[in-house]
Amino acid sequence: MAGAFPPQKRRAGAQMLVREHAMETQKIIVIVPAYEEAANIAGVIEDIRGNFPAADILIVDDGSSDGTGKIALQHGAEVLTIPFNLGIGSAVQTGYQYALREGYDIAIQLDGDGQHDASFLPEMVSPLVNGECDLVLGSRYLAGGGYKGARGRRAGTAFFSWTLSLLLGQKVTDSTSGFRAVNLEAIELFAADYPRDYPEVEALLLAHVTRLKIKEIPVTMRERTGGKSSINLFRSAYYMVKVFLALIVGFSRRRASRAE
Numbered sequence: 001m002a003g004a005f006p007p008q009k010r011r012a013g014a015q016m017l018v019r020e021h022a023m024e025t026q027k028i029i030v031i032v033p034a035y036e037e038a039a040n041i042a043g044v045i046e047d048i049r050g051n052f053p054a055a056d057i058l059i060v061d062d063g064s065s066d067g068t069g070k071i072a073l074q075h076g077a078e079v080l081t082i083p084f085n086l087g088i089g090s091a092v093q094t095g096y097q098y099a100l101r102e103g104y105d106i107a108i109q110l111d112g113d114g115q116h117d118a119s120f121l122p123e124m125v126s127p128l129v130n131g132e133c134d135l136v137l138g139s140r141y142l143a144g145g146g147y148k149g150a151r152g153r154r155a156g157t158a159f160f161s162w163t164l165s166l167l168l169g170q171k172v173t174d175s176t177s178g179f180r181a182v183n184l185e186a187i188e189l190f191a192a193d194y195p196r197d198y199p200e201v202e203a204l205l206l207a208h209v210t211r212l213k214i215k216e217i218p219v220t221m222r223e224r225t226g227g228k229s230s231i232n233l234f235r236s237a238y239y240m241v242k243v244f245l246a247l248i249v250g251f252s253r254r255r256a257s258r259a260e
């Protein structure tokens, strides 16, 4: 029956089989940073399990006082409980350290507020399995439709995406997206070194200067339905200044060490 399909279709079919096999043999974990997400965390766990049952789920409960960790445990997720609030960067890094220690090949980062749609997980993982890149970034600005964020947030993201595109020499459209997937090389990097406050933009620069390859793919995002955003006007202003300085310092340091 080999002749029943044209060669191109056969090749695509074979590639899909290889990819599916590779996907099955990879050990995959979804790291979910969560702070005061009691209203959302059960839905997030069910969304991941329903769309990507092959992955283990790790909730990093960062000193929540609203029972986030307890609800996550009741829904069968692995839970790391940090006794007091360390902040998003340290919580995510804790997740990467866990992934490294437990021998995972691929780690996915997905927010605990329900904004990231787990039906995109197979597409996020596929470029890593194929060896196309080391870090996949889910971009809400490459996709039509979906929630694009409040106006101020969109402007901030656009500014950092523009800056980062210049520094990386590669177009980045959603630099503040926390929806990402990485391979073992990046797990090792982030387990050892991860920015503290507002880490998303800086983590991309860190990956780039460590010569990891980044690929953006389109995803749609949803609006937060419960709980509260951790970002307000004052924090946004702090975010802009802090991250911009960190980018400049990080990039200059790298240039200086290359010149030595």
Ligand SMILES: Nc1nc2c(ncn2[C@@H]2O[C@H](COP(=O)(O)OP(=O)(O)OP(=O)(O)O)[C@@H](O)[C@H]2O)c(=O)[nH]1
Pocket (backbone or CB within 6 Å): 032, 033, 034, 035, 036, 037, 060, 061, 062, 085, 086, 087, 088, 091, 092, 110, 111, 112, 113, 115, 149, 153, 178, 224, 228, 229, 230, 231
């Ligand atoms: N572990 C941990 N998670 C946090 C902390 N602050 C926020 N998060 C989580 O990080 C994710 C993103 O936080 P959000 O407040 O939604 O920030 P955002 O998605 O960048 O901003 P919005 O567009 O306003 O939703 C959510 O899952 C939060 O629960 C923290 O201090 N520690």
Ligand SMILES: [Mg+2]
Pocket (backbone or CB within 6 Å): 111, 113, 115, 224, 229
């Ligand atoms: Mg959010």
